[in-house]
Amino acid sequence: MARFLTECPALHPANPNGDYLEITWLEPTGRHKRPRTQAQTCTMCRPEWYELCMAGGLWVIRRHKVAGQHQVAGDRIIQTHETEFMREKDAYALWSDIVYGRAR
Numbered sequence: 444m445a446r447f448l449t450e451c452p453a454l455h456p457a458n459p460n461g462d463y464l465e466i467t468w469l470e471p472t473g474r475h476k477r478p479r480t481q482a483q484t485c486t487m488c489r490p491e492w493y494e495l496c497m498a499g500g501l502w503v504i505r506r507h508k509v510a511g512q513h514q515v516a517g518d519r520i521i522q523t524h525e526t527e528f529m530r531e532k533d534a535y536a537l538w539s540d541i542v543y544g545r546a547r
């Protein structure tokens with residue numbers, strides 16, 4: 444018998460804690476055209492999701508937000524911001540802070 448998923452299996456970050464760290468989100472630099480995604484939170488259930496990327500030996504976290512919908516095509520309009528580029532260790536630490544609601 445087929446089994447169907449009743450819950451989304453993707454990663455959902457916890458709601459931010461009361462005293463969470465406020466991340467400084469920057470306009471994308473466009474410095475690397477094709478950063479490789481190492482981890483990503485759910486892109487379907489939430490209007491905002493996060494992506495942990497590696498590019499040229501440095502790491503960056505990107506935040507994507509649904510900002511509206513194109514009137515004709517109906518596609519979502521996505522606004523993207525990113526952190527500063529950082530070392531792997533710092534990027535993973537910040538990533539887990541986002542996932543556990545300690546940073547946003």
Ligand SMILES: [Zn+2]
Nearest residue numbers: 451453485488
């Ligand atoms: Zn989901």
